[in-house]
Amino acid sequence: MSNFPSEKPVLVTCGLPYANGKCHIGHLRTYIPADIFVRSLHKQGQDATFVCGSDTHGTPIVVSAEQAGSTPEQFIEQYHHHFDEVFKNLGIKFDFFGSTNDPVNHNRTNEIVNKLIENNYVYPKKIDLAYCPHCERSLPDRYVEGICPYCESQARGDECDQGCGRHLEPGEILKPICKVCGSNAEYRKQEHFFFRLSSFKDFLMEHLDTLGGTANSRNYAREWVQNELRDWCITRNLEWGVRFPGHEDLVVYVWVDAPIGYISFTEEYCNNAGLDWQQIWQGDSRIIHFIGLDIAYHHCIFWPAMLKGAGYSLPWAVIASGMVKIEDKTFSKSRGYVVWVNDDYLDHGFHPDLLRYYLASYTSHTKELNFxxxxxxxxxxxxxxxxxxxxxxxxxxxxxxxxxxxxxxxxxxxxxxxxxxxxxxxxxxxxxxxxxxxxxxxxxxxxxxxxxxxxxxxxxxxxxxxxxxxxxxxxxxxxxxxxxxxxxxxxxxxxxxxxxxxxxxxxxxxxxxxxxxVELESGRALPKPAILFNKIDDKKIEEMEKIMNKRVAEAKAKEEKTTSAPPQVQEITFEDFKTMDIRIGTVVLAENIKDSDKLLKLQVDIGEPEPRQVVAGIAQTHEPGEIVDRQVVVVANMKPAKLFGVESNGMIMAADEDGAVLLQPEKQVENGTSVR
RNA sequence: AGCGGGGUGGGGUAGUCAGGAAAUCCCGACGGGCUCAUAACCCGUAGAUCCAUGGUUCGAAUCCAUGCCCCGCUACCA
Structure with a gap:
């Protein structure tokens, strides 16, 4: 039995593109299938409203605008246009493409926040907030970096992105550092407002049991709900955003007003079209969210709790798409692993439909797609x-x-x-x-x-x-x-x-x-057909690959420059130097490591009872046979590492010149002799 | 270390949630056919210990346990 057509009004939304960068193929993994889904609904005789819009608030946009010497308004405008245009060119046909900075969204956000306050789901609390004495301002979210209190990894102010993946509340991060000027930040007491997310635990467990869509988003959310649900700080000290009612110095957290965009865009569309948006958002309806898996947390936890707390209809399904990779690397602009929709696809004369077909047919929607x-x-x-x-x-x-x-x-x-x-x-x-x-x-x-x-x-x-x-x-x-x-x-x-x-x-x-x-009517004239699809020749593909490889190479070069530069400038003390245990040793055994072109496995006698096993990246310049019995310089207190599954307990020192030139003592010395 | 995604014929993939006779589809290889069509199309052949081990079961790619291996995150990416 098919779910559609249904008597209930249907709304489909897509995760809002953040107005902070250009559209790349990774974005499309969500938007194209959503568009296909909506078009297919129409083909099943199901009316559906399809809305989306730009996510325009939050700290990153403020930071980017500042860096660009622009205002947030101007800054978001260009990307809003960009996405709107790209979507149109790709045949992604939203009924409405709005902006979270539209007055309608400000109003709706205000209304919902007031409703939450009224229903006693919001309370004030004094918390310690990062404050930069140098810049003389509070440091919300990504303005601050530091150490995760749970796993001790490097983390951003709002999320432990490198470690345990937890969402961090303001004031939690340890050793805060101002991201703008790099100086140490301090904590100051400030009053902020919290949403009683913890009181929604039972509701959420139930909600997740009945929520439709793909299992990946539900499972992901369930784990968080089961473990711990802490109240959620929903205000920030920022100029840019939707004002928190009654507090001129506060705006609501971007994850409050962004999903409310789904409502306000529906409002704007319905009001223009003479329809009733409340049927969808306050009546019995089917609200379907297409998102990337990385925002499942927000859509399956925060969002339904907010809707419930303010008396709105709940999502009927959340569909989370898998990530897009290039050559097995996740998209990353800084590393050059990115394919831009305009520069790398449309501008080269490829038809949008080909990309739609490719992205939708390559693999299951929830799996990773390797471009x-x-x-x-x-x-x-x-x-x-x-x-x-x-x-x-x-x-x-x-x-x-x-x-x-x-x-x-x-x-x-x-x-x-x-x-x-x-x-x-x-x-x-x-x-x-x-x-x-x-x-x-x-x-x-x-x-x-x-x-x-x-x-x-x-x-x-x-x-x-x-x-x-x-x-x-x-x-x-x-x-x-x-x-x-x-x-x-x-x-x-x-x-x-x-x-x-x-x-x-x-x-x-x-x-x-x-x-x-319905059978074609006999006798109806048939025009002369033209060819619809042309083959893509190998040369064109080679050209595209070349562009991609070049970008990756450039990004890598840039990365190496930035990572290798600091040691040259940074001075170290003699104490620092003494922390290195450098000794002379003799290679007693050397062999190749299978599947590796660059590595050799060495056993080096450095005056210890047993020789040390060390893996060295010298296979391209040295045969295993030629280095046995040679004396080498070994950093003996390197943290053990596994390379190609082989444990390495040290490092052989070599000059880095088109391969490796091994360092050697001037004359034979006793194994284990230390270097200083 | 943590978190996430994976390991299925030569390459890429489906199937795993709800366990069942011969494991899907696209390419590649080999053989044949057709000539309406964009050197397209059609038919056929070979090729898989479904990562490993153990368990549950009448029956496991699929469920459970353990282990191995690969990949990604590591400056705001859906």
């Missing part, structure tokens, strides 16, 4: 060009050339049954947010079409048995019509063209799947 230009090319050339494009073209071309119109005859029952089953399976897959499965199912209908065409050989029939030929062509045209309807959610622009090539009228995006079972 690769060659796989992109492979999928486009084999599936879109070879199978789908070719079937549509050979069918339309053959029909147009021989008949010029849709031939007479009935579509065979087998073909209709096949189409019916495909629709059924695609709908089910969409219901489960299995976009890859849905697309694979559609592609197998395309393969079925090709086989049908091939095995009946209409090009022979046309001479021997024209009537039989007409039946086959009619079958194939019907399959083509079905394919166009089924593919429209995924590759809308291309299917709009194909719809016209079938000689059909109306907006294909507004047709339902059931239209695929």
């Amino acid at each position: 690769s230009w060659t796989v992109f090319q492979e999928k486009v050339n084999n599936e879109l060009v070879g199978s789908l494009g070719n079937f549509l073209h050979r069918t339309l071309h053959f029909a147009n050339k021989n008949f010029g119109r849709v031939p007479e005859g009935q579509v065979s029952p087998d073909v209709l049954a096949e189409i019916r089953e495909t629709i059924q399976n695609v709908t089910e897959a969409m219901d489960e947010y299995e976009f890859k499965k849905a697309i694979d199912t559609i592609m197998s209908l395309s393969a079925y079409g090709n086989t049908h065409f091939q095995s009946n050989e209409p090009w022979h029939m046309i001479k021997q048995d024209p009537d039989a030929c007409k039946r086959v062509v009619k079958d194939c045209l019907q399959i083509a019509k079905a394919l166009v309807l089924l593919c429209e959610p995924v590759i809308p622009a291309k299917m709009k063209e194909a719809w016209e090539q079938l000689g059909l009228e109306g907006d294909v995006s507004k047709m339902t799947y059931n239209e695929a079972l």
Whole structure:
């Protein structure tokens, strides 16, 4: 049984893009499937409202704007436009794309916060807050860095991002350092406001049991709810943001007003369209959030608790997508592992639909997706060009050339049954947010079409048995019509063209799947078809890979520069130097390490009862045989490390010049002699 | 160390939540066919100890336990 269509109003949202940087392919992992889902809902006869908008508040934007010598207003404006434009170019069709800085959102946030206060879910508390005496200001969230009180890792003010992953409340972080000027911050008592998240524990456990969507988000949230739910500080000392009611010096935390954007965008859209937004947000409705897994915590814990506390409708489903990687590395702008949607894709003349197809069909929605230009090319050339494009073209071309119109005859029952089953399976897959499965199912209908065409050989029939030929062509045209309807959610622009090539009228995006079972009208004229999808040649892909490799190389070079520079400038004391235990030793054994090009495993006698095992990165310049019996300089108190699974308890010193040039004592000395 | 994601034919993937006869799909290899179509398409063949060990079961890729290995985070990334 399919979930749709439903009597209840349906709202679909996407995690708000943060107006602090350009759109890259990683973003699209959420937006494209959401758009496909909404288009598919329409095809199932389900009305749905689809909203999104820019997330414009919070500390990072203030910091970025300051660095850019701009105001936050100006700063967010450019990225808001950027995302809006990119989404339009990709066929991601929001009913409304707003901004959390819109007055409607300020109002709605105020209303909700007041409601929470009224319902006694908010209380004031004096807490220690980081304050920078040098900059003379309070340091919220990411203005401050320090040590996580739970795991002792380096952490940001609001989250232990390098360690245990916990959300940190203001005042928790140890050894705070001002991120703006780098000086030590101090703690000062200040009054802030807290949301009684802890009182929602039972409610949340229940909510998570009934919440729909993908399991990854629920499971993730459940663990947090079970362990500990602490009250949540919802105010910040910032100028930029939504004012906390009654306190001129405070704004609400960005994670309060950002999701409220979902409500205010719905409001703005509905008010413009003459609809009732309260049916969705205060009535019995289906609210569906598409997000990245990294914000599951907010959407499955904070957000439902806030909605409950203020008397709003709860989310019906949360769908969390997996991350996008490049060559097995997670996206990272600073490391160069990024593919920009404009610069690296659209500007090179690639059609948006190809990317939509690739991202949605590569792997399950909840799994990681490893971006690769060659796989992109492979999928486009084999599936879109070879199978789908070719079937549509050979069918339309053959029909147009021989008949010029849709031939007479009935579509065979087998073909209709096949189409019916495909629709059924695609709908089910969409219901489960299995976009890859849905697309694979559609592609197998395309393969079925090709086989049908091939095995009946209409090009022979046309001479021997024209009537039989007409039946086959009619079958194939019907399959083509079905394919166009089924593919429209995924590759809308291309299917709009194909719809016209079938000689059909109306907006294909507004047709339902059931239209695929309506037989084409015999005698209807068929225009001359044009090719829909072209192969991507190897040269183009090589070019794209080159661009990507270059960026990664540049980023790596930059990284090395920044990491290797400090030791040269930083002075150390003699005391510091004495902390190193450097000794002379003799290599007694050396061997290669399997699978490693650069490493050798050495046993070095440094005057201890047993030789030390040390792994050295010198295999490219030294054969194991040539260094046995040689004396070397060893840092003996290195922290043990595992390299290629081999333990290393020291470091061999070498000059770093296109490989390794080993240091050696001037003359033979006793093993274990220390160096100073 | 912590957290997260993984280990399925040569490469890439599905299936794992709800355990069942022959493990999906795309590429690649090999053989054949077709010539309507974008050197596209169709048919067939070979190729998998489903990371390992132990357990539960009539039955395990799937559930449980232990272990091994890979990858990511480490300056605001959905």
